[in-house]
Structure formats: structure tokens, C-alpha cells
Amino acid sequence: MELGVGLIGTGYMGKCHALAWNAVGPVFGTKIRPRLVHLADATDTLAKDHAAAFGFEKATHNWRDLIADPDVAIVSITTPNQFHAEMAVAALEAGKHVWCEKPMAPAFKDAMRMRDAANASGKVAALGYNYIQNPAIRHIKRLLDDGTIGDVYAIRLEMDEDFLADPALLFGHKNQSASGYGALDDFGVHPLSLIATLFGNLEAVMADLSKPYAARIDADGRPQAVETHDCANVLIRLKSGISGTIQLSRTAWGRKGRIALQIFASKGTVTYDQERMNEFQIYIAEGPAADQGFRTILTGPVHPPYDRFIPAPGHGLGFNELKIIEANEILNAIDGRPAHLIDFAAGLEIERAVHAMAHSHKEGHWVSV
Amino acid sequence: MELGVGLIGTGYMGKCHALAWNAVGPVFGTKIRPRLVHLADATDTLAKDHAAAFGFEKATHNWRDLIADPDVAIVSITTPNQFHAEMAVAALEAGKHVWCEKPMAPAFKDAMRMRDAANASGKVAALGYNYIQNPAIRHIKRLLDDGTIGDVYAIRLEMDEDFLADPALLFGHKNQSASGYGALDDFGVHPLSLIATLFGNLEAVMADLSKPYAARIDADGRPQAVETHDCANVLIRLKSGISGTIQLSRTAWGRKGRIALQIFASKGTVTYDQERMNEFQIYIAEGPAADQGFRTILTGPVHPPYDRFIPAPGHGLGFNELKIIEANEILNAIDGRPAHLIDFAAGLEIERAVHAMAHSHKEGHWVSV
Amino acid sequence: MELGVGLIGTGYMGKCHALAWNAVGPVFGTKIRPRLVHLADATDTLAKDHAAAFGFEKATHNWRDLIADPDVAIVSITTPNQFHAEMAVAALEAGKHVWCEKPMAPAFKDAMRMRDAANASGKVAALGYNYIQNPAIRHIKRLLDDGTIGDVYAIRLEMDEDFLADPALLFGHKNQSASGYGALDDFGVHPLSLIATLFGNLEAVMADLSKPYAARIDADGRPQAVETHDCANVLIRLKSGISGTIQLSRTAWGRKGRIALQIFASKGTVTYDQERMNEFQIYIAEGPAADQGFRTILTGPVHPPYDRFIPAPGHGLGFNELKIIEANEILNAIDGRPAHLIDFAAGLEIERAVHAMAHSHKEGHWVSV
């Protein structure tokens, strides 16, 4: 059974969605087979070129045409954040399933609109939180659920990259408050998606945001005050009683895709770093003391759905392949089966936490989520 | 421009080829677009099921039908090694391009037949040595070529997995001499493909093969003498004057996909391990002594063709994506452009080295390659 | 020139001081030679046994006798924290140099008394913050001072061990508020000593303390409420404008002596972990992008005073050897030369920060230091 896919946006994540829709069938042997039907980009030329490159049948400069296309059953939205709400709501109202990149929207009320539209539509409405799809993260979830490491009491999460680390970079969109708070919404949502998946909801937060570089030179050589915060340190408390921290930086020289996770529990410890996404570490306090240590476990076929890609362990999946797993979960959801996804309702809680963090920074004290 | 692909064999590597042919177009935006036309498997039912799962149009239990199919321009051969020669020669003689999994053939004379058929055909005839396609390995090649680490004088290569490590495993095909020498041809060809790519040809070898477990129980509970050697240690000398070692094991508990490479040169050292395929290490003897150390470099868009997959560094490619790169090189070769591949002629030199190693083990002294 | 040493306390740190005083002469070829004169322990028998084992000439159960001994010029104080103030003040008033283990005293006013006594005495009064003596840390300080990594804007420090990780451990002294706040004073002072050495003073703090286990069984099998906080997460702001975090745990399974440091600056990043105390990592944003990565640097003779121990690099110093370096710094100070130490005045600022952190936890908002 085929289902038509429409893709709006052709940047980093646009290509990533296209590759995932193209690959999910043969990788998972899915019953539903996505067909790459319609692609929308800023101009007709861009749209045509990308449609040809990615293998879509039709191209348009007008995303509303794509949404109106009766051959399209699923819409992938990978445009800049400020367009998500309008497009997602329109697609849902047109009766399409929606796969929208994170975060939902700069303004909380727009995110709420998206959630409401999803509820009203009865369609699948999922967000692109692909890190939760990693077989390593899924196995960590099993370790938590089956009690292997006991009761979790503390967590620490760090997300760091260095694309804004160079002080000589020109003043740009990400330095303007129009783009959001800074690291908090740009990055914070990823650790929050892991927390939502592994540990449940937040109760209270207390954030400290900072600006490594107060000003940057613009294209005309004039200094402009930076309006966003590239770094954030956050104290968190979860409803479950877990204490923790989230630390974020878009200016951390040398970090390229670090999402480091430390989980402390009554029987052991688990650590993970996205930069080495095919492994994780467990320490379990059992057996002879002289032989206890952190185990580095390479993911393999015993960590599903790794097995759908490669039958041999330790050979490694890539970032893009997490998106293929996500696409398969969306097909599961469309097919009415249980799906491991962050839908618009769960995503709204992530956005709520982000806004609470920003608020706590301004207030200088704890804020309930 | 479309080109029809036929796939013979649907195991580990069969699926890997199917995924690569399916993905190479959108990933690389190739001019030539492979079309998945024909799939051959042991029975019609198996062939049909796999064709449906992988997205091939036709299915057959008879691989000769596939080769005879005028819609097929490229044949992927992923069957057990003993079938490679017959299929590859037939395909080349039928005027098809051939992408054949490694190694070429258990018997050297069959490998020669393949090479001769390739030469006679004028078609692209490439072997599935995908580890050479890793952006990390390609960058290491640039470091060697541009003199960054000076003159290489020594190398060490290790390839280890543990799929035969359990002494309780039943006596099987890989324990019988019909399967070949053991680790030497099963694994040795991969390090040899890296040596061929990075350092050139071997001059002489001296191997010591060993059997961790002299016997295994068969399905009837009777002990059977193991005929193959699961481990091999090899001294090597290259024509360029480089000295080195190759060390192989199919019984190395805990190693899942280790291909460890150490390169020692007059200005620095480079190391790499396939189990962490998205990074490599360089030590360069320059700058203040107090600040010198091994640099761990995460691959990114500055290490092509990583950029064709992901525009952000440190996000990681997977093993299967090396095969997509390889598929693109095959399209390059078909299109008459320079291609980074090990063709049947280069592959024959790898097989020659394997046989020389086996010979040196028997003789107990150095053997010229 | 000989100088008599008295040692009060013979536990973990007592032996460590004894070994350091014994070794510092031959390691550094010091002008002043410490002579192990007098040892005080709880009973005469204990004192005599330890004096014999460690090589001290005299033994006493009465530490005041030791302080009154005219042969003693330097007093090492390694008793439990609550005795530090009385002993240190007495020793200083008796005209002795004092080397006191950290922290100064549970009560801030006692720490102030110690600082005042030190000021009044004119003698050397140093605290046992030996982690700052690591050649790796000293080199990191040079990297900060000479501008190699640019301007620091953010730091993260973690200190974790697991000696209280087992929930089955009986209720004991460290679980009672008489022992202090918990991780905050037990551990927090170490990261604070690194901050004082590398980055200067704190301006404001905001802490969140937590108890992984609310109660523990006592020796009679009755549950007792745990009064101290084994974990602490702290947001910090420094006078220099640096933002950061300190994260502490005495219950982190698998962590044995982790003091992890991340330093983010405008030209690069530095990381360090005490569990691998003979190495550190630097990332510097210079040279070809494709060759940039974190360098792991093994300490060696180019990182003084490593050279006083071993002339070959990468051979490794031990924890106890940091104490030998510290002893040498004390001899430097006694000799009137510049010394790399945390004296009672600097130590008081560390204690001030700890109390401010505890206060901020209670208040739920930022507190100035």
C-alpha cells in the first residue's frame, strides 16, 4: 500500500526527511510504502531541482498547493521554525498526517494551536526528535524500565556544538531575538526530548543564560549587540523526584554534536554521548568489586531496530538512519500500531519547559513548569 | 538517465547493496539514476518476497535470467564466495557492469578469470571494499599524499570480530577448509584493501596462522577437527619499504567490527578504528612540545563526501552509508569519471597476497608476493 | 638545613603527609630538609606504632605536646575537620608553620579565626588542596594566562565518587548534619580550589542540593532520616564574567575520583578529568578545519614539576605525588620564595562560597558570595 509524501523545505532537515522517506520501505520492509509525490521550495526552479535530486514527482513554489494535492497523505515540514504553525495547522486541517521538525514554534500560543489542530484532526502529528530513536537510547530506556540500574535519582545532560563559537562570525539571524531565546530553544528541546522519553515530566526549573560574545560585527563592519543567549545552564527537578542539570552551548569549540547524558541510579550509572552514537556505558554495582567498571557497549542487532539495517554488531548506524527509524515509527502510527514518537501533545510540554526556563532566568528563582 | 540494476543474493550484503542503489540518487543527486529492476534469490518465493521488500520490479530463482534481462545494466553479486566467479564472468560477458562482493573467489585461478573477463569486457568491474570509502580513510589518504605526516615507515593493522569466539558454537561451514583458509581470506582482504589504497603493493609476507579451538562439536554431538585458522599474524614488507603487521581474529571476544590502523611516519602518527568509524587520530610533531598530543578528529562536511549526507560535523555516518558512497563511485566509473574503487585488477593483487600469506605459513619463512 | 615536622592525625591524609615529607627532599633536592620529628595520634600505642611505621622520632597521644615541641617547626594537621581550627590556631600561636587539610572548619567563624591567626603569626599557613599541584592543571593555567585559548566565558566542574552510593550502607557520621552540608563542603571545596587557582573569585551562586536516599538503616536496623545532601548542582557566576556550573555527588556509582573540568573560551576548549590525572585535552581553533580535534596531551618533563620525578614523558605521576609537590611549595613559602598554594586567606574565600551555596539552596534564589 502506497502513501503519498509531500515535503516542504529542502535544507538540512529537508534532505534528511527525503532520504528517510526514500529508505524506510526497503530498510524496514514496511507494509505502507511512502511515494515521494510533491516537493515545495521557495521558487519553482529550486523546487524542481530538489524534486529531481530527491526523487519527487511534482514541484511547487507554493506549499499550499502541496497541501491541497490529493495525492499527498503525509506532509513533512522542515522550514524555519516561524512557519511551522501555519503549515502544520493547514496540513492537519486538510486531513494530512504531519511530520514537523522541532521545535514547534517560537511562540507558545502557536505551539498550542498546533497541538489543538492535531487533536482535532485525529491524524498523526509527530515532531522530528530523532535522537530518541537511537537503538542505544531505546536500550537505555529498557534498562531503566526493567530496574537493571535501580531507581534513578539524578541526571545531567549537556548539548554542545561550535557553529557560533568563532567571535569573528558576522552578526546574523541566530543573534537576533526574532530567532528565539538562543541555545534554550535551539538546543534545549533535544535534551528535553530525551528527558520526556526516559524520565517523565519536569516540575520546576531554574536557568542561567549567558552571552559569550556581547556584540558581533555586522556585514557593514558595525558592532551589533547580540540579543540571544548562546549558553544556558539549568537546574531541573522532575515530578518523579529526580534532580538534574541541563547545560547548553552553541559556542563550545570542538564540540560538533555532543549530547552527553549521565544517569545516576541506586544500582548503577549509565552514560551516553551522541558524538559516539553507536555506544553507551553502563556501570552496575554487582560482581567482584575488583572487576567492576564502566562497560562500553557497542550497539548491534540485539539492540532493535539496529538489526533492520545491519545483521552484524558494532558496524555502526549514522545520524540520518535515526531519521529512517523515525519515519518507520510514523508509518507505525499511521497504521494504528504503537509508535515511539513525540507527538504534538508531548512536544507542547517540551516547549512549556523551555519558556519556563527563560522565565526563571529573568526572575532569578525557581519556576514551576 | 536511468540504469537498471540486478541483484543476485539477498543476505547481509544483498540488502546492503539494495539500500545503496536505492539511496545513492537522492544522496548524491546523481545524473545516472539506478532503477531496481531484477532480483535473484534461491527460490521464486524468496526472490519475490525480497523484491517486494527492497523495491525491485522483477524476481527470479534463476540468476541467469537476471543477467539475460536487457533492462539490467549493472549486476550486484552478493552470493557466497564460491559463486562469484561464474556469475561475474557471465555478467561481464553479457555486457553488464559488475559490483561483486569481496573476496573474488576461493581459488586464485578463478579470481584471474574474473580479472580477465573484466579486462575483455571494457565494463566497470568493482569489488565491495567499502571501508576505503569512509571519509576518514579518504582524509587519511590526503594526509599521506600531501606530506602532512611525512614519510611513512611502519604500519600495523588489526581486524577482529567475535562471531566465532564462543567455543560452544557448533562445527560449521566456516570451520571447514572448503570455506577457505579462515581469517586470512575472510578478514585479511579488508586490511589489504586499506593497504592497497593508502600504501601500495606488498613485496613479501610471513604469516603465522593459528586455531584457538582445535575441535568443535557438530550437530550430532561429535567432535570434529577444525580445519580453518581463525587467527592470523602476518609480518609484511611493502615495495615502498614500509614494514608492518596484519593481525586477524574471528574469535576475539568483545571485538565487533574492529579494523584498527596505526600509521607511523617521520612527522607524525595516524590511528583509526572502524568501531569508531566517524573519527580518527593524528599526532603531528609541531608546535610547543607541551601542547602536542593525539588529536581526535570527528569527520564532517570538510571531509568529503560526508557533506552529501549531512551539512553538520560530528553527526556521524553509518556502515551502510559507506556502501552508498561506493555505489556513487560505481556510477562515476560508469559515467567515465575518476572513481575511487578497487576493481578486479587491483582485487586480484589482494587475493595474490592472501595466497602468499597462506604459503608462508606452511613454509615457515618469508614469501614474495 | 633541617626543619622538624610534627604530624597530627594518621588516617588517609596523615599517611599521605608523612610520605610527602619523607619524599620531598630527594625528589626536589630541597635546600630545607624536613625531619620527621613528632607524631600525635589518639592513644600512645597508636602514636608509637604509626611513628615507627612512618619514621617519626617521637610519639604522643597529646597533640599539644607536639605543638609545644621546640624541635617541631612545621605542623601537619590531618584530623577530622572539627578539630582543625583549635589545632591550627594553637600551632600558629606557638610560632609553627601549618599545613592543614581541607576544608578549614565546619563553622565559618572558626575558619575566620584560623585566617586571623595565620595573619597574626606571619607563618606559612597552607591548606591541603593538592589537585591544584598537578602538572596538568599548572599547564592549563599557563594556557589560560598566555592567551592560547583566548578569553574564557564558561566553565563546568563535576566531582563525583561512589563511597556513599550503596543504599544499603548503614546510617553514619556523613549522613548527619554534624558532618556539614554533605557533598557541598565535603567535595565542593576541591572544584572551588581549582576555580580560585584558574579563574578567580565567585560573584554569585545558586545551588540545588538533593538526597538520593532519604533514609538509611542504622546499626540497630532502624531507619534514620539522612540529614546531609549527597548531591549538589550549582549555578555560578564569577567576578570575571564567566558563567558556569559545579555538580557534586558522593553517590555516583562507578565514579572513583572524578573531578571533571571543561573550560570554554574564545579560541578553544580545555578538558580534564582527575581519574586520568596524567593527561588533559585541548582543542584550538586553528589550522586546517579538516585536521582540528581535541588533542589528548600526556604530561611529561615539559610540564614542570613532572621533571623532578621522571625524565621521560607519559610515564605518569600518582595522587600521592601531588602531595609531594605541595610539600615542596610549602618549603618554598617557608624559604620566602613564591609558592603555588592556597593559604588560609584564600581558603576562607572557598569556605565563604560553600556557605553562600547552602544559603542559596535554602532561599531558592541567587546569593552573592
Add this chain to the structure above:
Amino acid sequence: MELGVGLIGTGYMGKCHALAWNAVGPVFGTKIRPRLVHLADATDTLAKDHAAAFGFEKATHNWRDLIADPDVAIVSITTPNQFHAEMAVAALEAGKHVWCEKPMAPAFKDAMRMRDAANASGKVAALGYNYIQNPAIRHIKRLLDDGTIGDVYAIRLEMDEDFLADPALLFGHKNQSASGYGALDDFGVHPLSLIATLFGNLEAVMADLSKPYAARIDADGRPQAVETHDCANVLIRLKSGISGTIQLSRTAWGRKGRIALQIFASKGTVTYDQERMNEFQIYIAEGPAADQGFRTILTGPVHPPYDRFIPAPGHGLGFNELKIIEANEILNAIDGRPAHLIDFAAGLEIERAVHAMAHSHKEGHWVSV
């Protein structure tokens, strides 16, 4: 009970011995207390200066005076290798215990003379193979002995440093055949000491020696042919049936003190690297497959005799502290207790293996040891 120590030689290892003799008493609380009595160096001035620095009572330029000194019961020999035999034999004949640095002597017949003198004397005659004293190595020995990892079938050892890596270094003693074979005797003896301790005797060897730099410039600017081999690759077979390799380099840029050990056995794998001497890795094939991985174990008090230095785990010993453990073993041997040492008889087997390796290189085939 005191025992007088004489030290001949004051270089790298001379200081190391002095520090060990000075520290062993307080660290181990030994019954026998070494007294630093007599030091011999090339001139009286040098001897006096070093005696003062290291804390020896007497000084001489004539090592025979030291050996004749009735206050001296133990002689540490740390002079260049060519002097070992004469000094050790003289000391043993004078009824002294001898602690001699490795290797025994450049010529095998001199090493035999040393062994014979040791046998004739009835005194303790030990070699300075301190790497076997590491608590990590001792624990690995226990893991082998108690069957935790099953039957060992393969080993790989590498020893690499970079003190001769720079091709611009002037032609010197280590480049002349008078210094020995090169890496083989300079380094090879260390891996061989580990093999002797952990796995028993060698049966046959096959070596390939190489010269990274065929010539070096001497102090007069003239090129001189390098006579020694800075690199060696050796195939080994042990009497126990284990197969393996030893790989050595004195020109491996970036390696500072690497002695890497891989042990493959029927139930698991153990790895170790001297550059991180406070940890080792074990993989044991038990428990859920999805949770199996290499465990990194930090040494601690549960790995004796670490506990004699520090009561807390993961705090780390240093290279010099291995020598203190070795000194304690010598005191054990003198005291008639079991001692973990390589004596002159065991050391002779190591030298025998080195000469067999050199011979096998010349012959180009396997040589029995």
C-alpha cells in the same frame, strides 16, 4: 631492622631507585628498613652532590669501594648496560644482595655469568622489571589464574615511545651497534617480562627488524649509517600453545610510554595500556548479550598493593611508585618470604629470547628459543 643500601649510577633509574629505597619503609611499614648508605657516581663531586640530594651518607667515584663497604647489604645497579655484569658479579661475590636494572648485559655470556654468580651467592639478585608490579597487571594475573577469562589462546604486545622519532636527531650511541640490537633489547625485554609473568616461556620466534631512518647526521654534519633497528615486529609462539606478536618502536611519534597488551581467551578479553597505567579493560562473555561490553576498571584498594599507598580507589599511582612496590618485593625476598620478582635466572630467559629474535631476523625463518 636496618639494612644498608648502596647505589651505583644516578641517572633516570638511579634517582628512581633512591626514591624507592627512601619511600618503601613508610609506604609498606616494612620490618626491614633500608638505610641509604653509599652512593657511587662518575666523579667524587657528582657522587657527593647526588648523595646530598638523595640522602645517602657516603659518596665515592669508585664503585668498588661501595661494594667493599661493610655497611652496604644491598647494591642497586643503575649504570649503562655494559657495566651491569662486572658490577653485579662483584657485588654478589662480595655477599651483597643485588637489584640491577634491565636488561642484564648486551652479551648473552655476560648475562649467564650474572645468573651463575647469583646462583653461587645465595643472595637476592633481582632485575628492575617494574611494570610487572602494577596492581593492574597483578590483578590481570589473578584473572588468568582463576579462570575468569578462560583459556588464553592469543596475545598481542606493543611497546612504543618516540624519543628517536625525530629524523633530525643527531647520530648517537643508540644508533650504534655497540648499544645492542636497537628496539629489540632496549624495549623488547619489557613485553617479555610481562609474558614471563603472565603466560610462561616462549617456544619459537620470528622477527622482522627495521630502520625508519637509514642514516643520521652526526655532530660534524656528516651522514652516518644507522646500525641499530628502531622497530621490530615479532611473531611468537609460547610453550603453552599461545600465539602472538610483539611490536616495538622507538620512533613512534606521540607514543610516550605505551606498553599495550591484548589478551584473547575462551571466555573473554583483557586489554591494558601502560600510558593509562591505573586502569585496564575486561570483556567477559556472560550476562545479557545486549549489556556486554569492555569494562574499564580503575585500580583501587581492592587491587593490592594499591591499598598501601591510598585507601580510596581511582586516585592513581605513578610510575615511580611501581619501583617502591618492587623495592618491597626485594625486602620480602631478603626476608625469606615469597616475592613477585624477575630474578637473574628468569631474566636470563628473557635475554635468550631477545637473542633468538635477532637471530630469526637474520635467518628469515622461525628460531627456537
